Amino acid sequence: MIEPISIEAFRALFDGDEEFAVIDPREATVFSANHLLAATSLPLSRLQSLITAAVPRQETLCVLYDAGGGEAGSAAELLQTLGYTRLAVLDGGIGAWEACGGKLFSGSSVPGKAFGEFIEKSCATPAMTAAELHRRQRRSEATLLIDSRTAEEHESYCIPGAILCPGAELLYRVLPIVNADTDVVVHCGGRTRSIIGAQTLIDAGCNRVQALENGTMAWQFEGLELEHGNKESLPHPDSKSLILIRAIADKLAARWHIDRIDSIAAREHRSRYLIDVRGREEFESGHVPGSMHVPGGHLLQNVDRYLVVRNSVVILIDSDWVRAVTTAVWLRRMGWRRVYVYTIDADRGDLQSGPGNAAEPLEDRDLDPADYADYEALMRENRAYLEWEIALFDKLSGEPAAPYMGT
Numbered sequence: 230m231i232e233p234i235s236i237e238a239f240r241a242l243f244d245g246d247e248e249f250a251v252i253d254p255r256e257a258t259v260f261s262a263n264h265l266l267a268a269t270s271l272p273l274s275r276l277q278s279l280i281t282a283a284v285p286r287q288e289t290l291c292v293l294y295d296a297g298g299g300e301a302g303s304a305a306e307l308l309q310t311l312g313y314t315r316l317a318v319l320d321g322g323i324g325a326w327e328a329c330g331g332k333l334f335s336g337s338s339v340p341g342k343a344f345g346e347f348i349e350k351s352c353a354t355p356a357m358t359a360a361e362l363h364r365r366q367r368r369s370e371a372t373l374l375i376d377s378r379t380a381e382e383h384e385s386y387c388i389p390g391a392i393l394c395p396g397a398e399l400l401y402r403v404l405p406i407v408n409a410d411t412d413v414v415v416h417c418g419g420r421t422r423s424i425i426g427a428q429t430l431i432d433a434g435c436n437r438v439q440a441l442e443n444g445t446m447a448w449q450f451e452g453l454e455l456e457h458g459n460k461e462s463l464p465h466p467d468s469k470s471l472i473l474i475r476a477i478a479d480k481l482a483a484r485w486h487i488d489r490i491d492s493i494a495a496r497e498h499r500s501r502y503l504i505d506v507r508g509r510e511e512f513e514s515g516h517v518p519g520s521m522h523v524p525g526g527h528l529l530q531n532v533d534r535y536l537v538v539r540n541s542v543v544i545l546i547d548s549d550w551v552r553a554v555t556t557a558v559w560l561r562r563m564g565w566r567r568v569y570v571y572t573i574d575a576d577r578g579d580l581q582s583g584p585g586n587a588a589e590p591l592e593d594r595d596l597d598p599a600d601y602a603d604y605e606a607l608m609r610e611n612r613a614y615l616e617w618e619i620a621l622f623d624k625l626s627g628e629p630a631a632p633y634m635g636t
Contacts, residue, residue: 267630345421397525515580525556
């Protein structure tokens with residue numbers, strides 16, 4: 230049955246424990262121009278192929294909206310034919326949302342990026358400028374420079390001398406090689422993963438850690454060259470180091486109430502996402518059937534893409550506890566209530582090998598330098614992007630999809 234839902238009733242959903250999904254069925258380019266922070270882009274043209282992974286249970290309340298073009302009604306009718314039983318169309322759509330004081334957001338991956346801005350403000354995450362980093366490199370001052378993005382992005386371009394360590398693996402790979410005197414700088418392409426990565430290490434007790442302010446974009450603003458083809462990455466910890474790292478992860482898990490589960494139930498009464506946060510090679514060598522490979526840092530930045538149903542169950546799968554705990558802590562801080570860690574033994578006989586049914590897409594890189602022949606045009610785009618991202622924090626006040634703002 231398809232019913233209207235008022236703005237007041239829609240807002241009330243965020244204060245409850247019922248699971249629900251907010252779906253914007255307009256085309257992706259239209260979504261990117263203006264959308265609700267809580268929404269996931271599931272275009273009507275692709276809805277049938279995307280909906281099962283996005284909203285696993287057909288009993289989940291799906292709230293759809295549009296800007297008066299009728300896409301919400303059409304999408305609701307399609308979902309009804311596919312067996313979804315609880316469908317609601319936001320009464321008045323985007324216009325009514327704005328009229329009641331609701332804010333609209335542009336861009337992609339907005340929830341994750343907005344959360345990064347919140348963390349920088351609330352935690353006062355320290356940052357180093359690109360100019361200062363370059364001065365340190367010229368003076369040969371020892372600095373461990375970490376690229377917290379994906380392996381694909383790192384190899385494509387990075388700050389010269391950076392070593393790859395994806396965000397969810399920072400505790401796992403960095404802690405064994407640093408001491409009290411090690412200066413660490415974490416960079417990404419812009420801001421979010423630099424901030425979250427640096428704060429991850431700080432929260433684990435590292436005192437000489439900074440985020441690279443504005444990432445590779447700031448490096449380019451200084452007229453400095455990026456490095457291409459860098460495949461260097463930090464090694465996995467040895468067994469002795471892993472014991473110590475797990476002890477730190479245990480403390481973080483206790484602080485943020487992250488529970489370990491011993492088995493994965495055959496059925497759940499809520500929507501459930503099984504997400505394997507290990508490296509791609511580890512995942513392909515053996516993973517839980519039905520799980521999806523999404524590195525933890527990529528998940529946090531793109532949470533609206535992968536965790537579509539609010540108040541759902543999220544099970545993070547790992548072989549060593551540490552990487553899943555790192556990711557789980559940040560999801561809890563974002564406001565996700567049911568986040569669990571499941572550890573697997575790579576030698577188990579019931580694991581599935583290969584890429585799985587739905588490997589994660591490469592990180593969106595709208596401002597990849599390789600795509601711009603005009604350097605000045607790239608710089609203008611970079612500056613506009615950073616202004617947009619930094620301004621996200623001021624738009625979060627009163628936003629029901631940002632519960633962390635009230636903590």
